[in-house]
Amino acid sequence: xxxxxxxxxxxxxxxxxxxxxxxxxxxxxxxxxxxxxxxxxxxxxxxxxxxxxxxxxxxxxxxxxxxxxxxxxxxxxxxxxxxxxxxxxxxxxxxxxxxxxxxxxxxxxxxxxxxxxxxxxxxxxxxxxxxxxxxxxxxxxxxxxxxxxxxxxxxxxxxxxxxxxxxxxxxxxxxxxxxxxxxxxxxxxxxxxxxxxxxxxxxxxxxxxxxxxxxxxxxxxxxxxxxxxxxxxxxxxxxxxxxxxxxxxxxxxxxxxxxxxxxxxxxxxxxxxxxxxxxxxxxxxxxxxxxxxxxxxxxxxxxxxxxxxxxxxxxxxxxxxxxxxxxxxxxxxxxxxxxxxxxxxxxxxxxxxxxxxxxxxxxxxxxxxxxxxxxxxxxxxxxxxxxxxxxxxxxxxxxxxxxxxxxxxxxxxxxxxxxxxxxxxxxxxxxxxxxxxxxxxxxxxxxxxxxxxxxxxxx
Amino acid sequence: xxxxxxxxxxxxxxxxxxxxxxxxxxxxxxxxxxxxxxxxxxxxxxxxxxxxxxxxxxxxxxxxxxxxxxxxxxxxxxxxxxxxxxxxxxxxxxxxxxxxxxxxxxxxxxxxxxxxxxxxxxxxxxxxxxxxxxxxxxxxxxxxxxxxxxxxxxxxxxxxxxxxxxxxxxxxxxxxxxxxxxxxxxxxxxxxxxxxxxxxxxxxxxxxxxxxxxxxxxxxxxxxxxxxxxxxxxxxxxxxxxxxxxxxxxxxxxxxxxxxxxxxxxxxxxxxxxxxxxxxxxxxxxxxxxxxxxxxxxxxxxxxxxxxxxxxxxxxxxxxxxxxxxxxxxxxxxxxxxxxxxxxxxxxxxxxxxxxxxxxxxxxxxxxxxxxxxxxxxxxxxxxxxxxxxxxxxxxxxxxxxxxxxxxxxxxxxxxxxxxxxxxxxxxxxxxxxxxxxxxxxxxxxxxxxxxxxxx
Numbered sequence: 001x002x003x004x005x006x007x008x009x010x011x012x013x014x015x016x017x018x019x020x021x022x023x024x025x026x027x028x029x030x031x032x033x034x035x036x037x038x039x040x041x042x043x044x045x046x047x048x049x050x051x052x053x054x055x056x057x058x059x060x061x062x063x064x065x066x067x068x069x070x071x072x073x074x075x076x077x078x079x080x081x082x083x084x085x086x087x088x089x090x091x092x093x094x095x096x097x098x099x100x101x102x103x104x105x106x107x108x109x110x111x112x113x114x115x116x117x118x119x120x121x122x123x124x125x126x127x128x129x130x131x132x133x134x135x136x137x138x139x140x141x142x143x144x145x146x147x148x149x150x151x152x153x154x155x156x157x158x159x160x161x162x163x164x165x166x167x168x169x170x171x172x173x174x175x176x177x178x179x180x181x182x183x184x185x186x187x188x189x190x191x192x193x194x195x196x197x198x199x200x201x202x203x204x205x206x207x208x209x210x211x212x213x214x215x216x217x218x219x220x221x222x223x224x225x226x227x228x229x230x231x232x233x234x235x236x237x238x239x240x241x242x243x244x245x246x247x248x249x250x251x252x253x254x255x256x257x258x259x260x261x262x263x264x265x266x267x268x269x270x271x272x273x274x275x276x277x278x279x280x281x282x283x284x285x286x287x288x289x290x291x292x293x294x295x296x297x298x299x300x301x302x303x304x305x306x307x308x309x310x311x312x313x314x315x316x317x318x319x320x321x322x323x324x325x326x327x328x329x330x331x332x333x334x335x336x337x338x339x340x341x342x343x344x345x346x347x348x349x350x351x352x353x354x355x356x357x358x359x360x361x362x363x364x365x366x367x368x369x370x371x372x373x374x375x376x377x378x379x380x381x382x383x384x385x386x387x388x389x390x391x392x393x394x395x396x397x398x399x400x401x402x403x404x405x406x407x408x409x410x411x412x413x414x415x416x417x418x419x420x421x422x423x424x425x426x427x428x429x430x431x432x433x434x435x436x437x438x439x440x441x442x443x444x445x446x447x448x449x450x451x452x453x454x455x456x457x458x459x
Numbered sequence: 460x461x462x463x464x465x466x467x468x469x470x471x472x473x474x475x476x477x478x479x480x481x482x483x484x485x486x487x488x489x490x491x492x493x494x495x496x497x498x499x500x501x502x503x504x505x506x507x508x509x510x511x512x513x514x515x516x517x518x519x520x521x522x523x524x525x526x527x528x529x530x531x532x533x534x535x536x537x538x539x540x541x542x543x544x545x546x547x548x549x550x551x552x553x554x555x556x557x558x559x560x561x562x563x564x565x566x567x568x569x570x571x572x573x574x575x576x577x578x579x580x581x582x583x584x585x586x587x588x589x590x591x592x593x594x595x596x597x598x599x600x601x602x603x604x605x606x607x608x609x610x611x612x613x614x615x616x617x618x619x620x621x622x623x624x625x626x627x628x629x630x631x632x633x634x635x636x637x638x639x640x641x642x643x644x645x646x647x648x649x650x651x652x653x654x655x656x657x658x659x660x661x662x663x664x665x666x667x668x669x670x671x672x673x674x675x676x677x678x679x680x681x682x683x684x685x686x687x688x689x690x691x692x693x694x695x696x697x698x699x700x701x702x703x704x705x706x707x708x709x710x711x712x713x714x715x716x717x718x719x720x721x722x723x724x725x726x727x728x729x730x731x732x733x734x735x736x737x738x739x740x741x742x743x744x745x746x747x748x749x750x751x752x753x754x755x756x757x758x759x760x761x762x763x764x765x766x767x768x769x770x771x772x773x774x775x776x777x778x779x780x781x782x783x784x785x786x787x788x789x790x791x792x793x794x795x796x797x798x799x800x801x802x803x804x805x806x807x808x809x810x811x812x813x814x815x816x817x818x819x820x821x822x823x824x825x826x827x828x829x830x831x832x833x834x835x836x837x838x839x840x841x842x843x844x845x846x847x848x849x850x851x852x853x854x855x856x857x858x859x860x861x862x863x864x865x866x867x868x869x870x871x872x873x874x875x876x877x878x879x880x881x882x883x884x885x886x887x888x889x890x891x892x893x894x895x896x897x898x899x900x901x902x903x904x905x906x907x908x909x910x911x912x913x914x915x
Contacts, residue, residue, distance in 0.1 A: 170719055173714075174734060176717065176777075178737055184752050187751075187752060248502050248506060252499070255500060259496055259499055268506075275509070277835075278513070278894070279867055279897070280838070281870050285874050320509050320513075323506055374743065378743070383746070383747045384871070387871075411747055411751065416847075436745060436747070437748050440743065
């Protein structure tokens with residue numbers, strides 16, 4: 001039986017246990033009319049269902065974890081003595097071949113007789129393992145169900161048991177987020193350490209040329225892995241994006257929060273927020289086929305030499321994408337500024353714009369800075385727009401009209417090429433990813449701290 | 460503002476010097492006020508204009524690609540060309556293996572049939588000078604259509620010997636030529652079609668034999684590199700569908716469970732604080748970092764298959780988890796404590812109060828958050844590239860464990876195709892499909908919120 005069908009059977013067993021438990025608890029209740037049952041019938045049902053399924057499920061997990069290794073070693077133990085004496089890595093090749101034979105896949109060259117015999121043995125072992133597993137699970141499920149059924153008495157606190165399991169499940173789910181963070185940090189740290197065993201960290205963080213070459217060039221030809229040009233490109237594009245997004249986003253927020261009639265506000269706000277929901281690949285395509293050529297022609301008209309794919313193209317389009325991040329967050333923050341502050345300023349004779357510029361904005365400034373930092377971290381981590389529209393040329397330049405490359409683009413290029421997964425050319429992607437993770441994490445933490453502090457002020 | 464117009468100072472016959480100064484400064488300040496206000500309005504109009512430009516641009520480029528040049532031909536399924544025995548049936552005394560062997564032999568035989576001859580024979584009847592230009596003749600109909608003919612024969616062998624009128628897709632370059640996506644005045648050397656072909660195509664188009672028809676291929680076919688005109692989105696669509704299924708089955712229940720624990724049960728202490736900060740940060744981690752996680756952990760350690768929707772779904776689940784948690788928490792927070800207190804006061808346990816009374820009230824909000832999370836996952840590209848979904852897949856995946864593409868990845872692949880003037884429109888069409896799906900998801904979320912929203 002496949003694992004999936006085993007799980008389906010477990011679910012059916014659970015339903016069966018639920019029914020049995022309910023019936024049994026009702027019967028117990030009628031037998032002892034003078035004793036009140038501690039829990040509702042469905043609690044007893046759920047308890048029996050859980051007893052039937054949970055132990056068997058753990059056995060399944062344990063089996064899936066341990067069985068392959070055990071089966072493999074049992075198969076290896078039956079091999080002829082001369083084969084069994086091979087080194088560990090050669091043995092791995094052998095067991096791979098036998099595994100392929102047993103799964104009816106082809107192997108290179110004709111299979112030897114002992115290989116066929118081993119494959120047959122392996123198939124037998126696997127079939128036995130599945131049989132044993134099924135039997136074991138059936139027994140454990142039956143025992144669990146019987147045990148819990150027999151335990152049902154008016155005094156049994158079934159609800160407490162069920163609720164404890166449910167709570168454990170809830171806790172388990174809320175640790176997934178933590179585990180993800182730990183997984184990200186650990187996996188990237190591991191690969192980055194491997195990378196630093198090829199390239200010293202100093203060369204990576206302070207090197208000014210990026211030219212990783214290909215892993216096939218040969219040993220000793222490591223190429224240059226300098227982070228600086230990529231960081232510079234990232235900073236330039238994010239900077240251009242912020243130059244577009246901050247004035248526009250902030251003015252939109254101010255106008256919608258302070259001036260706009262309710263009708264305009266209620267239509268304009270969601271329409272502008274549409275910009276935040278559009279997939280980034282769409283922006284990338286828009287930048288590549290529309291904005292890039294437009295900017296190039298514009299540049300040609302005024303005598304500037306602008307590349308169609310350049311830091312400017314990517315930055316402008318990214319800025320458009322980020323407008324709603326800044327406008328929505330700032331809008332929320334501006335509307336949170338207490339009305340009394342506005343009234344005080346207006347009452348002293350200030351115009352509305354003076355009130356906004358000299359009273360409301362200074363009061364909202366920390367929150368707006370937080371919003372800007374969040375938007376900046378979004379811009380730094382953005383990938384698809386830059387992949388399509390920045391031109392991918394990792395050179396150190398201060399000219400925004402030229403093609404550049406960024407950290408994110410380089411991650412994509414290094415991991416989607418034909419590089420060997422354990423070559424420095426691939427591993428560098430993880431070092432870059434870790435750098436990106438740390439930068440965005442810092443920005444987010446600072447932003448969250450600022451926003452939080454500000455909120456407390458007016459609450 | 461209106462106050463100045465009725466300013467009593469103005470009514471005085473001869474304003475003093477101080478008054479003049481005040482009026483001048485007031486006028487200056489009001490000018491500034493107006494300027495500032497116009498600046499704000501301009502910013503709003505620019506932003507709205509950008510939304511409009513983006514959509515008009517994509518739609519004007521992509522809508523024509525939903526209709527594609529197709530040629531109407533009378534195809535005679537010539538028994539002289541299709542000489543194949545009937546499809547083998549399994550005999551009672553035959554083992555599965557032997558039958559499979561016979562079936563494969565039969566399929567090989569079909570593979571040798573020159574279905575393209577059926578098309579060229581039919582074309583010869585309407586093009587008088589066809590015999591002199593056999594190379595061009597074979598290129599009028601896109602190469603994928605011969606397999607459509609083969610499938611028709613396999614599905615219904617009785618068709619052999621009959622004539623059917625069919626609409627067949629023309630070559631991609633013909634579509635480009637007829638839609639005017641290439642400059643017709645270019646010299647022969649730079650044209651993608653030969654002079655003879657252009658003459659034929661214009662004539663057939665004028666005769667109505669080649670017409671623009673709604674392109675089912677775009678929706679029904681998987682991607683193709685040999686027959687560009689019949690490249691479609693079906694494979695990518697199924698890939699995205701499986702991934703969304705994984706996200707819905709994993710991220711949504713797990714996110715809701717986590718939110719319930721954090722909001723309702725967790726004690727307020729350092730650890731839960733840390734979890735909260737962690738979730739907020741995770742929501743802002745660049746998506747590409749999740750791709751790296753998938754590449755190193757799921758593919759590197761757990762040995763899951765590359766390019767499979769199951770891996771993509773897992774990566775996207777981890778990515779959307781914080782979104783779902785945050786949305787669910789804010790919904791739970793908005794439900795007044797009186798509901799919980801009433802339930803607890805009547806003797807319900809905490810678990811009963813939450814699952815029987817709080818959660819049902821929170822469902823609309825949770826659904827809204829979940830749908831928005833799924834929409835976000837649907838449009839994500841970068842992490843998928845890192846787990847190998849960049850590869851070309853020419854089949855429709857039958858399970859989440861097979862190689863597949865995804866809608867946004869398909870857009871990425873198509874925009875890079877060399878036949879630029881055909882694929883620019885087709886990419887835009889793919890974008891329209893993706894945008895429509897996202898808009899309908901978001902619309903659903905808004906509708907749910909409007910319909911079930913409760914103000915406490």
